[in-house]
Amino acid sequence: MEPIPSEETGLGPEAVEAPDGEVLGKMIRDARKEKGLTLEEAARAAAIGRSTLSKIENNQTRPSFEIIRRLMQTLELETPQLFVQSGQSGVTGRRDFTRTGLGEHKETSTYDHELLCSELTSKRMVPYISTIKARDVTEFDNWVRHQGEEFMFVLSGELILYTEHYRPLRMRAGDSVYYDSGMGHGCVSVSKEDARVLWVSLEV
Amino acid sequence: MEPIPSEETGLGPEAVEAPDGEVLGKMIRDARKEKGLTLEEAARAAAIGRSTLSKIENNQTRPSFEIIRRLMQTLELETPQLFVQSGQSGVTGRRDFTRTGLGEHKETSTYDHELLCSELTSKRMVPYISTIKARDVTEFDNWVRHQGEEFMFVLSGELILYTEHYRPLRMRAGDSVYYDSGMGHGCVSVSKEDARVLWVSLEV
DNA sequence: ACGTTTCGTCTCCTATAGGAAACTTTTTCC
DNA sequence: GGAAAAAGTTTCCTATAGGAGACGAAACGT
Structure with a gap:
């Protein structure tokens, strides 16, 4: 355990990237x-x-x-x-007290992920916020799937959570779900605005 | 737990693996x-x-x-x-797919917890929302402590997170922290209104 | 049309990835 | 402790990855 250098930052930059x-x-x-x-x-x-x-x-x-x-x-x-490994900065020790806003940011055509912690190796859960872009498409062809469990909480917007084994679930701000992430799943925003979702993922 | 009737998706199974x-x-x-x-x-x-x-x-x-x-x-x-690319099916696994709002509710003098899932035995993480009542006191004497890791996300209000090994951390809506919950910790709301916090806790 | 530029492919060469097997180290069992 | 077996490392060789530059093919402007 290691003290927070400053309330502001102090935590080195770090990226979600392939390990060297x-x-x-x-x-x-x-x-x-x-x-x-x-x-x-x-x-x-x-x-x-x-x-x-x-x-x-x-x-x-x-x-x-x-x-x-x-x-x-x-x-x-x-x-x-x-x-999910810390890239640069030989961040050795565990630093399990990190503040948000330092996370990596990455974007795909549908999602826009922001990691809510700066270092993952010492953590078992992975928290992040996704912005799910508003789209016309309700089509779905690309399940996300990863061994483990996942908790999802809708911060804003409205979306439909598609899953492999259950019927689509419409969700609004404040709603949450907990599911086995080994099951295929994926979201589509159904509001005009983008939807913001908080996820906490746990690997098996 | 509310098992939602499965629905035919017609979409092929797929696993998370590296593409060829x-x-x-x-x-x-x-x-x-x-x-x-x-x-x-x-x-x-x-x-x-x-x-x-x-x-x-x-x-x-x-x-x-x-x-x-x-x-x-x-x-x-x-x-x-x-x-995230196609591969074979990972069929196995539990189907814990539960929706919020079914959880129990429990109240203490400072906190007011609402569990975000209805059944816990099949889940490794515990998600819940706490309302931290506005108080005058900024004093702190009894740490909360439980083996494991915890993720905390401030939904609304403003609070100070006290911890044993770090200096107090002022947090506002949208801020989050991840820490070892074996370390003593506790919150105090510092706004007029109550603060709402989402926690996801993982026992060791 | 013709040069000129800009983007992508192909050729060629060198450094090295990957596998078979020799070699070394560690473990197991008397 | 010592022989045998098992696990891991290194060597050696061939196929090929990766880069420099040649080549080809569109996309400019004149």
Whole structure:
């Protein structure tokens, strides 16, 4: 635990991005150990050579994306886990007392995510606010899915939450849902304005 | 818990996983176009060769993870966008899909808690809204403390969050904090009105 | 139409990723 | 403790990733 340098900021910048070689290697090794696999077993499962895996874990190579992809599948390391990592600033210690507004901001065509904390490695939950852009489309073709649980709270606007196993749910400011995020889900704003949603996500 | 009758979606199952080369290339090209960048510009920004980028987009190579990583940053293609892609089904899992408003209500002299889900056994996180009553007292003597992590988001009002290891933090609507709830903590409303706070708590 | 520029592809070469197997280290079991 | 087995590392070689620049193809202006 570490004191807040200043009420304002004090917390270094940090991005949600893919890890560099060193971090990547550690993560993969950890994930493999976690599953109790040997190099041999893991490599075989991922259809790669065990020497390759060794090198990756020890950061002695610059693996191809494809190789990493296979490892991710094998080790069930998925997106958030693998990619939600502090990028720069050797932020070592845990800093579990962070204030909002420092988070990364990233945008897709439909969503606009703002992370509500500055460092994720020491945290088990991931809080963020999404702005769901108002669209005409009510079409839906791209489920979001990630192992774990998720809590969602509508801050403003009005939207429809589509899920794989339940009927669409219309939600307004103040409404909330809790669901298994392994189930496909996704939102569409149905008001003129964009909808703002607070999510807290928990990896399995 | 209100199990909502499932409805046929007709949409294929899909998992969160890294895209294969072909999809990857398309995504990258789309992202680049989206930003209105030429190969030259994008490649330079990502510090890679433009021929390399061309090959990646056309799936004529098996790029290294590092290269993809740089492109992700440059094109602001991050996790969700890049990795949410079709794959196999992850059928399993609980279907805890509950809507708010069913929760219980409990009141103390300072707080007034409303649980945001109706059933807790199948959930690892506990979401609830607290109304923190406006008081004159700014004094603080008994910390709240419970093993785990906690996320807090101020919905309205203004308050001061006292913690054992950090200096008091003044918070307004829209502010949030994430902290180790094993550390003593507690809130005091400092506005005339009551403050409303959304908490998501995770037991260890 | 013709040069000129600008964007994307292709060619070529070098550095290196990835795998097989040799080698080393660690663990297990007498 | 020592032999055998298992886990991990390093070596070595080949296929190829990645970049520089050549080439091609549109999109300008004159």
